[in-house]
Amino acid sequence: MTDWDVLVVGRSYAGLSAALVLGRSRRSVLVIGSGGPRNESVFHAHGLITRDGAAPAELIAAAESELSKYPTVELVDARVTDIASLEGGGVRFGFGGHRSTAGSVILATGANDNPPDTPGLVEHWGRGVFTCPYCDGFEHADTHLAVTGAAAFAPHLARVLTGWSDRITVFHDGLDDAERTDLLAHGVHVEERAVARVVGDGSSVRAVQLDDGTDVPIGALFLAQLPVPNNALAVQLGCAVDDNGHVVTDAMKCTTVPGVWAVGDVASARSNMAMGIADGALAAFACNAMLLDRAWAAGT
Secondary structure: OEEEEEEHHHHHHHHHHHHHHHHHHOOOEEEOOOOOOOOOOOOOOOOOOOOOOOOOHHHEOOOOOOOOHOOEEEEEEOOOEEEEEOOOEEEHHHHHHHEEEEEEEEEEEEEEOOOOOOOOOHHHHHHHOEEOOHHOOHHOOOOOEEEEEEEOOOHHHHHOOOOOOOOOOEEEOOHHHHHHHHHHOOEEEEOOOOEEEEEEEEOOOOEEEEEOEEEEEEOOOEEEEEOOOOOOOHHHHOOEEOOOOOOOOOOOEEEOOEEEEEEEHHHOOOOHHHHHHHHHHHHHHHHHHHHHHHHHOOOO
């Protein structure tokens, strides 16, 4: 016997989606998390059907309000400090000075972008500095778009951005000759002077200042950099992670450890709100089926 049927770690889109499906399945669910969603700094979130343009805080508040209708779901503002598997299935975990157990766990612990310390960049994060063209490209279409970040990803991001603008500059001095030639052949400018500062008013970006003091007017800056998955709890449980730290899952978001699921940004670099919500639902379906099978086999 455990205190809860399911522990959901993370109170953003993926975790709350899983909690909704499980609550409607009459499962006892403890949702633990603190802090806002990864995109909390943007004024308006995009790409979520029926809620395109809503503020992230508005989306989270609406989701938590809906969950309040389900008496078996409890939300706790805290962090899970440790977690371990129980013999026979389930987990034991600590949070906020308390200890509890659950029959299964869904990890929706997200990822951190960890932007570089370029002056002005963090101040404009989500407000002129972005990572995802599908989230923020439309609002800056046909403007001069800047790309900076890792040499391994900047050319790919520049190619994707050509769907929104024909004025794109990659600011990087470390591209290999083949990538540089390919970008130039397709009309993408390559600037080897480094970005020293992001210039704007805190709500939008108007230029990047280069290391020689030159200001280059832009409409937005896109950072080509993989996020860092918050995989510590998954690692504690023995879940496999890939070379980039993302938790390895199957099609139903089950990890390599039975009874443990991972959803959203912790499991994939290609994730947005809609994908995270879908992940949460998939994991909840599979989790509920596992709990039903477990009870059936036990004759309860």
